[in-house]
Amino acid sequence: MLIKADEYTEKYMEDNPSGFPEASVDTIVDKIKARGQLYGNLQEYAVHLLKTLDKNNDGFVDLAGVCEGLNGLGIYCSKHESHALLRRFDTNADGKVNMEELYNCLATAF
């Protein structure tokens, strides 16, 4: 819901790549991946990550959860970066990130 409401912000970031370098998202994804090495396997990590980032327990990663969850994991992530990160994860562009998308994104990024 919040993601949809923030369409303007997303558009703004897309139109102003210099103010928001994609590279920082890559850096965060790298950090998330690196953290995965602490877990037995990717699936286990993805499950843990979804649980951490899904603040209201609806089975989807939400914006508030990304920022807070990642910071809790020791991975700094600004609000803007959270947004870009969610868009990166949301491969079918339905405005939410489910377990499958999260897993696939981690898997392809490995």
Ligand SMILES: [Ca+2]
């Ligand atoms: Ca999705």
